[in-house]
Amino acid sequence: MGQTLAEQILSHAAGRAVKPGDLIVVAPDVVMSHDSLTPSIIKIMQDELGVQNVKNPAQLVMTLDHVAPASTVGTANAQNLVRRFAREQGVRLFDVGRGICHQVLVEEKIARPGLIIMGSDSHSTSYGSVCAFGSGMGSTDVALIWATGRTWLRVPETIRVLVVGRLRPGVAAKDLALKICQVLTIEGANYMAVEYHGLDWMPLEGRQTLASMAVEIGAKVGMVPPTGVIAGQVTVPDWLYVDPDAVYARTITIDLDQLEPQVAKPHEVDQVVDLSEVAGTHVDMVFLGTCTNGRYEDMVIAAAILKGRHIDTNVRFIITPASNIELDKAASDGTLSTLLAAGGTLTTPGCGPCMGRHNGTLGDDDVCLSTGNRNFKGRMGAPTSKIYLASPAVAAATALRGVITDPRELGEVSHG
Amino acid sequence: MARVWKFGADVDTDQIVPGRFAPYMRPDADVGTAAFIEARPDFNKLAQPGDIIVATSNFGCGSSREYAVEALRRRQVGAIVALGFARIFYRNALNLGIPLFEAPEIVTNLKEGDEIHLDLANSCIIAGATIYALPVLPYFAREILAAGGIVPYVKIHGAFPGEG
Numbered sequence: 073m074g075q076t077l078a079e080q081i082l083s084h085a086a087g088r089a090v091k092p093g094d095l096i097v098v099a100p101d102v103v104m105s106h107d108s109l110t111p112s113i114i115k116i117m118q119d120e121l122g123v124q125n126v127k128n129p130a131q132l133v134m135t136l137d138h139v140a141p142a143s144t145v146g147t148a149n150a151q152n153l154v155r156r157f158a159r160e161q162g163v164r165l166f167d168v169g170r171g172i173c174h175q176v177l178v179e180e181k182i183a184r185p186g187l188i189i190m191g192s193d194s195h196s197t198s199y200g201s202v203c204a205f206g207s208g209m210g211s212t213d214v215a216l217i218w219a220t221g222r223t224w225l226r227v228p229e230t231i232r233v234l235v236v237g238r239l240r241p242g243v244a245a246k247d248l249a250l251k252i253c254q255v256l257t258i259e260g261a262n263y264m265a266v267e268y269h270g271l272d273w274m275p276l277e278g279r280q281t282l283a284s285m286a287v288e289i290g291a292k293v294g295m296v297p298p299t300g301v302i303a304g305q306v307t308v309p310d311w312l313y314v315d316p317d318a319v320y321a322r323t324i325t326i327d328l329d330q331l332e333p334q335v336a337k338p339h340e341v342d343q344v345v346d347l348s349e350v351a352g353t354h355v356d357m358v359f360l361g362t363c364t365n366g367r368y369e370d371m372v373i374a375a376a377i378l379k380g381r382h383i384d385t386n387v388r389f390i391i392t393p394a395s396n397i398e399l400d401k402a403a404s405d406g407t408l409s410t411l412l413a414a415g416g417t418l419t420t421p422g423c424g425p426c427m428g429r430h431n432g433t434l435g436d437d438d439v440c441l442s443t444g445n446r447n448f449k450g451r452m453g454a455p456t457s458k459i460y461l462a463s464p465a466v467a468a469a470t471a472l473r474g475v476i477t478d479p480r481e482l483g484e485v486s487h488g
Numbered sequence: 489m490a491r492v493w494k495f496g497a498d499v500d501t502d503q504i505v506p507g508r509f510a511p512y513m514r515p516d517a518d519v520g521t522a523a524f525i526e527a528r529p530d531f532n533k534l535a536q537p538g539d540i541i542v543a544t545s546n547f548g549c550g551s552s553r554e555y556a557v558e559a560l561r562r563r564q565v566g567a568i569v570a571l572g573f574a575r576i577f578y579r580n581a582l583n584l585g586i587p588l589f590e591a592p593e594i595v596t597n598l599k600e601g602d603e604i605h606l607d608l609a610n611s612c613i614i615a616g617a618t619i620y621a622l623p624v625l626p627y628f629a630r631e632i633l634a635a636g637g638i639v640p641y642v643k644i645h646g647a648f649p650g651e652g
Contacts, residue, residue: 095628097647097650107512108510109552109554112511116639121642138512144513146514147512147513149515150512191552193552194552194576209552209579210553210554210576212580212584212638213579213580220648224649258498258546258549259498259572262546262572262575290549427507427551428506428508433508446500446550448500448503451502451506453508
């Protein structure tokens, strides 16, 4: 019987053919944790489980990205605790400034096709961009992996998203990701895997955008087949391939030839409309960043729109590169200069203001247009603030005008 | 008697505990004091041990933050009944020993502020003269809850659910 990508990876790890609904115990290839939760995971492992040392240090990887660099004595102390623990246990640690866990693991090729990667972060679905089985867990589950090297999983059913057509100018992978949220809804893929088909032409950064948002429709993993233009960037095990006999719980089709720039309205990610329905909405802040859209290519798209122009005087424009490598690329070719000359504010690579802790926290009644992935009430700050989600091109056009703006009105839009 | 706290759809973990109130951001504070601090100040101030949460669909969506569940455990929430749960929240709640049930009839019939009796031993909720049966949970979930959470489960069984 044919298998989906998720079934193939879990069968390989379990050493037997698994099917949806099976409970299996596997040794994840990688377990990632970040500064926001690593201190609590250490506590659970040592105090509740009574285990002092991690079972397999080579399995672990840690980042300091959620409050980077530290903003308070409390976060500074917590980060020092993580540094000490990583050193003592012999665990790889990417310190403040290196970037967002999900970007770093892909850049470092720690995330690879066919691996199982569990993370202390819900956006661990991002590793599906290189066809890894990436999924988020809570602190106790991660502590148990540290202590035992293993975890238990339910094999998910799979939804197939079949993409046809090609993106038009001014429309990007983010607009596709938001359209999928609208069609499948915020709970439409709960407990399930998602596979994205018809995207052999899509470069890695677009796949990262899509996979990062799989969790926003409830998915356990969101995987793009490791074929097409990224073939030269990844090594694919011979047992991992798109099986024509795989059984999908459901297939939806999205036609890119019809896709317009999309915007998710406050306060849920599936409140998605064509941009034209919210064009002209006033914003106070524009945020370009996150694991969903904080990469070099995103900054290039924004710079093309903002070149030789200046943002609206009533808007603050926060730019948080997803990693120091992405920042360096933008600094090397003038992209960053263009964004700064246009009035952008650069922050340390990392998660930035995405969860409202620093580097652009929203105040009462503030309205933000973000290239991120979540617009829950109060997510980025005050509970009376509002978040709209959109692509980097829409973000740049909106920063320019101070109101939600279709980038195609401004010229200079590139293919996303 | 316990009180029903009624919620709608898609209650996300940012509502349960905003990221700004994480233990990481307030290392000296009891996370229980942050439960629904901005989204439901009435719950935050008045919820009593044993009270239950009744919600519609997709309860607990969003971030993997286990401290959202930990906050509800500290407040000794007796059970969460909903039309459905988000995946990571469901697992976190089992792991920390909070019973959670998908029970449409109960969600339809119980109202905000209802006084009920939660009888987990007999798998029911008693509201006035009406007895609502709670659905039977999957075997692994019953076993984890019987142990009091995944940490005691692993200590007792020396294995994970689905293993051995």
